[in-house]
Amino acid sequence: MEKVLVIDDSLVQAEYLKLILQDEYDVTVCQTGADGFLQAMSGEYSLIFLDVVMPDIDGFMLLRKLQGTVQTKYTPVILITSLSDVQHEEKGLTLGAVDYISKPFSPVIIKARANTHIKLHRYQMQFRQQAMVDELTGVANRRHYEDESRAKWREAVRLGLPFSLCMLDIDKFKVYNDTFGHPSGDKVISTVAQTISSHLQRATDFFGRYGGEEFVAILLGNDAESAYRFFKTIRQAVEDLHLPHNPAVSEWVTVSVGGVTLVPKESDLYDTYLKIADIMLYDAKRFGRNMVVWSDANKEQWREK
Structure with a gap:
């Protein structure tokens, strides 16, 4: 009813x-x-x-x-x-x-x-x-992300809530596609997306496909350290799927994760922190992949060893 x-x-x-x-x-x-x-x-x-x-x-x-x-x-x-x-x-x-x-x-x-x-x-x-749904994975698509991200940012500003923005990327995905073929690559993208999505179930959480093998997630209310720990759990959950990769680069399919947490003010710009999240993802790749690198507004960092 x-x-x-x-x-x-x-x-x-x-x-x-x-x-x-x-x-x-x-x-x-x-x-x-x-x-x-x-x-x-x-x-x-x-x-x-x-x-x-x-x-x-x-x-x-x-x-x-x-x-x-x-x-x-x-x-x-x-x-x-x-x-x-x-x-x-x-x-x-x-x-x-x-x-x-x-x-x-x-x-x-x-x-x-x-x-x-x-x-x-x-x-x-x-x-x-x-x-607003990505046809391959069943999670939110880029259009949905563009809509929801700005709305959630404004809500965090209005309510004074911590806002966590996260970028996730499947490691060495081109090598996977070259090894197993694009149909298998599509299955991996879908499986990884569903695994991550299953961990983001609160009404205030957002998760979507950003493009290709890259995803984006938003949390409201978590401080930087708890957001970092949360995405460590997600990264481990993907690794624990034990999806075989090309053994020359990795035993299993994994993801690298970068993100940032802040309590946004009216003067802050969303795009500034999107770039920071992207830099954290780049650092996760640079430091060896299959890890989470996180930052807060004061540039304090958390990184898996």
Whole structure:
């Protein structure tokens, strides 16, 4: 059953909406903007009904927050208000609301609008998922990375969270392809991708294929040392697959890993730290491959011996 969130400071209005919708949807009610935002952050909702006039945070401001947050920016929002003038309607739609309903509202209209926007949301998410998945590996593709990386960076800036950016590369992959052929190489890329992906399961984690045999990962909340230890575990997991390589270069297929952790500020540039992560990856290759090299914002480094 699709989930609907109602955010309205009037319990009478909120419960009325719930009564209208509860036969077809799993409806949750929140009476403050703060509680509603926290609930919406679960990312589980297919539609949000949002009252414009609330005492703690008005609907327009909350709509901005929902639109600017990774977990909620694609969730459709219908504004509900007694402010029926065109100016307020235009403002809501400009800020990203999908619809605008004035009080008092008709149950038939509420059901129809909910049904329409939930269907549209479902189709859009299916299309988006298909467009954002790498066909070979089933993980996020480069386009998805470009979208998510900037959004997660902005969220880390806003919340003051540690942001870890990681680059991973299959070692001596050209030699592997030359030895075993491209179909086998594709299988190795897919297997390695699935192994790494299985370790990145938190809602705030991101993992995708950057291009060729190179991958990118993002963590929110880990300090530099814990991120370093985490990717050591992933590097070891790939080696433990025991996928045979050309014995002239390596017994098994392995990956090299480079990354950086910082708490980004408004003045920091994402591309600066992407370059640092890439340099750490280059160092991992230079120091012998099959290792993790990590840095923090103060250029302190961790490296496997």
